[in-house]
Amino acid sequence: MSNANSNSTDVIIIGGGFAGVTAGRELSNLGLESIILEGRDRLAGRTWTKESDIGIPLEMGGTWVHWAMPYVWSEVKRYDLPLYITPFAEEAYWKTRNGLSTGTPDDLADVLDNGMNQLLSRSLEAFPTPHDPFPLTDLAHELDPKTIEEAINELDVSTEEKDVLNGIWALHFNCDAERGGFTTALRWGALANQDWKYLAEITERYKFVNGTQELLNAIQNDSKSQVKLNSPVTSIDEQEDQVVVTTRDGQRYSAKQVIVTVPINALKNLEFNGPFDPNALSIAQAGQASNGLKVWMRVQGQHKPFHCLGTSQDTLHWIQYENDLDGDSVLVAFAPDASRLDGNNVAEVQKALHEYRPDLEVLAVDSHDWVNDEFAQQTWTMFRPCQLTGDATTLLTKHTRTWLAGADYAHGWTSFIDGAIESGMRTARRISRTL
Amino acid sequence: MSNANSNSTDVIIIGGGFAGVTAGRELSNLGLESIILEGRDRLAGRTWTKESDIGIPLEMGGTWVHWAMPYVWSEVKRYDLPLYITPFAEEAYWKTRNGLSTGTPDDLADVLDNGMNQLLSRSLEAFPTPHDPFPLTDLAHELDPKTIEEAINELDVSTEEKDVLNGIWALHFNCDAERGGFTTALRWGALANQDWKYLAEITERYKFVNGTQELLNAIQNDSKSQVKLNSPVTSIDEQEDQVVVTTRDGQRYSAKQVIVTVPINALKNLEFNGPFDPNALSIAQAGQASNGLKVWMRVQGQHKPFHCLGTSQDTLHWIQYENDLDGDSVLVAFAPDASRLDGNNVAEVQKALHEYRPDLEVLAVDSHDWVNDEFAQQTWTMFRPCQLTGDATTLLTKHTRTWLAGADYAHGWTSFIDGAIESGMRTARRISRTL
Numbered sequence: 001m002s003n004a005n006s007n008s009t010d011v012i013i014i015g016g017g018f019a020g021v022t023a024g025r026e027l028s029n030l031g032l033e034s035i036i037l038e039g040r041d042r043l044a045g046r047t048w049t050k051e052s053d054i055g056i057p058l059e060m061g062g063t064w065v066h067w068a069m070p071y072v073w074s075e076v077k078r079y080d081l082p083l084y085i086t087p088f089a090e091e092a093y094w095k096t097r098n099g100l101s102t103g104t105p106d107d108l109a110d111v112l113d114n115g116m117n118q119l120l121s122r123s124l125e126a127f128p129t130p131h132d133p134f135p136l137t138d139l140a141h142e143l144d145p146k147t148i149e150e151a152i153n154e155l156d157v158s159t160e161e162k163d164v165l166n167g168i169w170a171l172h173f174n175c176d177a178e179r180g181g182f183t184t185a186l187r188w189g190a191l192a193n194q195d196w197k198y199l200a201e202i203t204e205r206y207k208f209v210n211g212t213q214e215l216l217n218a219i220q221n222d223s224k225s226q227v228k229l230n231s232p233v234t235s236i237d238e239q240e241d242q243v244v245v246t247t248r249d250g251q252r253y254s255a256k257q258v259i260v261t262v263p264i265n266a267l268k269n270l271e272f273n274g275p276f277d278p279n280a281l282s283i284a285q286a287g288q289a290s291n292g293l294k295v296w297m298r299v300q301g302q303h304k305p306f307h308c309l310g311t312s313q314d315t316l317h318w319i320q321y322e323n324d325l326d327g328d329s330v331l332v333a334f335a336p337d338a339s340r341l342d343g344n345n346v347a348e349v350q351k352a353l354h355e356y357r358p359d360l361e362v363l364a365v366d367s368h369d370w371v372n373d374e375f376a377q378q379t380w381t382m383f384r385p386c387q388l389t390g391d392a393t394t395l396l397t398k399h400t401r402t403w404l405a406g407a408d409y410a411h412g413w414t415s416f417i418d419g420a421i422e423s424g425m426r427t428a429r430r431i432s433r434t435l
Numbered sequence: 436m437s438n439a440n441s442n443s444t445d446v447i448i449i450g451g452g453f454a455g456v457t458a459g460r461e462l463s464n465l466g467l468e469s470i471i472l473e474g475r476d477r478l479a480g481r482t483w484t485k486e487s488d489i490g491i492p493l494e495m496g497g498t499w500v501h502w503a504m505p506y507v508w509s510e511v512k513r514y515d516l517p518l519y520i521t522p523f524a525e526e527a528y529w530k531t532r533n534g535l536s537t538g539t540p541d542d543l544a545d546v547l548d549n550g551m552n553q554l555l556s557r558s559l560e561a562f563p564t565p566h567d568p569f570p571l572t573d574l575a576h577e578l579d580p581k582t583i584e585e586a587i588n589e590l591d592v593s594t595e596e597k598d599v600l601n602g603i604w605a606l607h608f609n610c611d612a613e614r615g616g617f618t619t620a621l622r623w624g625a626l627a628n629q630d631w632k633y634l635a636e637i638t639e640r641y642k643f644v645n646g647t648q649e650l651l652n653a654i655q656n657d658s659k660s661q662v663k664l665n666s667p668v669t670s671i672d673e674q675e676d677q678v679v680v681t682t683r684d685g686q687r688y689s690a691k692q693v694i695v696t697v698p699i700n701a702l703k704n705l706e707f708n709g710p711f712d713p714n715a716l717s718i719a720q721a722g723q724a725s726n727g728l729k730v731w732m733r734v735q736g737q738h739k740p741f742h743c744l745g746t747s748q749d750t751l752h753w754i755q756y757e758n759d760l761d762g763d764s765v766l767v768a769f770a771p772d773a774s775r776l777d778g779n780n781v782a783e784v785q786k787a788l789h790e791y792r793p794d795l796e797v798l799a800v801d802s803h804d805w806v807n808d809e810f811a812q813q814t815w816t817m818f819r820p821c822q823l824t825g826d827a828t829t830l831l832t833k834h835t836r837t838w839l840a841g842a843d844y845a846h847g848w849t850s851f852i853d854g855a856i857e858s859g860m861r862t863a864r865r866i867s868r869t870l
Contacts, residue, residue: 026513029464029657030657067505067565067566067847068503068505068628069505070502070503070504070505070506070508070509071505071509071512073505073566074505074506074509074860077506077566077857077860077861078461078860078861078864079864080861080864080865130502131502131508131512193503193628193630193633195628195630198628222464222465412502422512425509425512425513426512426513426515429513429514429515430515
């Protein structure tokens with residue numbers, strides 16, 4: 001055991017999001033010391049419960065949890081944290097090449113149903129044990145070159161159906177559907193027992209009353225891990241008997257092992273010197289698929305809960321009602337391409353909203369552009385075609401004294417808080433068996 | 436903090452099954468001391484990986500886990516424990532008042548499908564957040580007086596369908612279907628997203644390669660809780676500032692709080708003196724519903740994987756192939772009434788097996804009669820009609836210095852290892868907030 005105030009420890013954890021703090025707590029419970037080096041001036045990574053510009057705290061990143069997400073659910077209940085629901089929509093609006101349609105959410109679900117069932121019908125064949133995807137099945141290998149857009153276009157469904165399918169998957173991928181790999185959709189499908197309505201329920205219904213921050217703080221409060229904020233790491237040097245980590249301000253830290261929780265697209269911030277250089281992999285150079293935006297808005301007046309679905313071509317391709325705020329309405333929306341919208345510009349957001357609801361007046365907006373955030377450079381990780389069977393397998397399974405953990409490297413719910421907790425816990429435990 | 440060798444501690448835990456050891460580990464992680472008083476000469480309660488009479492270690496009690504069971508799944512992955520599957524059956528045999536039918540498992544599933552879908556169709560309406568059932572919905576109150584047998588008999592399906600439905604639910608309830616409460620079936624349905632095939636997959640597919648014992652030992656190895664085996668408790672005396680627990684041999688232990696993990700039917704072993712006496716509740720006097728038996732057998736020769744389904748009237752109402760053993764076959768079976776079968780008598784078991792498969796010769800059997808085990812007096816807890824909305828709500832939610840935990844008192848997967856872990860973790864955490 002090293003001195004608590006020295007720069008030497010058992011395990012260095014780069015990044016203090018859910019994976020990092022979970023790993024730190026797990027190591028603490030095992031009697032191991034760790035130091036979390038966090039580049040930002042706050043913990044929590046791509047979750048961020050922020051005092052927002054629209055008058056209430058908002059989730060700028062990861063938000064929803066569910067009991068079908070086993071790792072985060074166990075933590076929600078460990079700390080007895082209250083949840084509440086995104087209300088069920090009463091009206092639906094969907095844009096296709098036929099123009100704007102309106103109806104009930106069930107009407108929209110009916111347009112989606114046939115295609116979604118077809119798309120996900122082989123999910124469990126491709127990923128029979130979806131929390132343990134490796135080694136990948138032959139079917140996963142066979143389907144990995146396909147984009148989700150190609151998989152949709154091959155279906156024997158109408159053009160309207162293809163357009164809404166494009167929109168819903170562009171939403172899930174947080175990018176144009178032409179960028180997303182079909183196998184990533186199948187992994188989600190397998191985790192939701194091939195039921196697309198259950199998938200929707202799992203991924204966007206239950207939220208934290210007091211923010212995702214409350215869970216992160218609860219985990220960190222149970223940890224003895226030391227946190228160093230404002231400490232961006234520049235290099236990781238693996239030596240025969242230790243790892244040396246250097247921060248931007250020239251501080252050097254040493255440990256027996258290091259956990260890197262940096263998102264895939266931001267790995268290039270780091271220089272890896274040693275037997276494993278993730279940046280030598282094409283996936284680190286090309287980046288994963290997501291490059292969209294999450295936008296919050298406050299609109300004038302009270303409105304019935306509703307949702308809007310567009311396609312990859314729309315500025316905003318998903319908008320949903322979240323709650324009443326002093327007689328106004330709070331909406332959350334997603335854009336498939338962060339470069340096409342300034343999420344902090346009221347006029348731009350209002351113009352995009354008016355494609356569906358010209359009757360609504362936007363009073364205030366808030367958004368964080370994760371794609372242009374140096375420590376993220378992306379939103380949630382979704383693989384492009386050929387990545388899962390290619391370099392992603394290496395990223396998700398290889399380690400030396402350098403271990404990758406985080407939602408990006410999860411084996412189950414990749415890209416969710418659940419996956420971050422899973423990989424943080426798994427990695428800390430595996431490291432403990434080597435020490 | 437008390438002296439480690441004294442009889443005084445922070446928390447006394449009565450019973451060292453999954454709930455007890457999980458509570459002990461959780462308290463240890465929080466820096467709190469605990470003593471586990473276990474009546475038997477071993478830990479693990481109603482899970483028991485035993486060197487059996489048929490030549491291999493067998494699970495005499497709880498066995499199966501799945502990623503839809505969030506608490507146990509997190510532990511499986513925390514400790515990296517290998518799982519394997521009960522093989523998919525290739526042949527099915529089912530007994531109804533029309534006689535014995537044979538076919539594929541899909542043929543049997545087709546007979547079950549319509550009725551199962553009807554039965555579970557209101558699961559999520561009755562239990563919209565199935566891991567948080569309290570306060571119970573109006574619909575749960577409305578349906579609670581009904582038995583599962585009555586719910587089946589009300590369906591507009593054939594007599595053959597009613598018989599197979601009776602059998603499958605008698606299996607789930609581990610008793611005659613006339614004893615089981617319909618709402619307990621709906622709770623399972625809600626946890627499985629109203630999909631009966633998913634429910635079957637969740638509840639009997641994935642098993643521990645090295646036994647449930649491996650998980651229990653892993654949890655206990657991470658705990659500083661002291662274990663006292665062969666220490667059956669006789670009384671719990673709640674005083675103003677402490678609880679005093681007395682064992683059969685006259686030892687007295689004191690603590691700030693006590694966790695009782697004794698099954699519902701065995702609560703009557705204990706005398707509760709204080710503000711909360713669970714034995715004053717009618718559910719403790721009447722007992723819950725299950726009173727069946729799990730039987731293992733080794734049969735001569737290799738056979739295709741198969742399963743057999745009977746009804747509440749059969750001696751064995753479920754039999755399934757598990758694995759090959761040196762050229763013989765291992766089967767597991769369930770009986771709806773432990774008083775009708777000696778599970779350790781080869782001739783009796785063979786007679787029951789021959790109702791479905793007269794071609795098979797039983798070489799050896801093994802079974803543990805939990806109903807006549809003084810520390811259990813039941814198998815897995817399933818509520819009778821009117822219990823959930825009646826005294827079970829009190830049992831599952833009330834506490835003074837005396838807290839109930841265990842699979843019986845779970846809020847989610849009641850009666851499974853998952854529920855034991857859930858309630859142990861939840862209870863330890865809640866206690867820690869009072870200390």
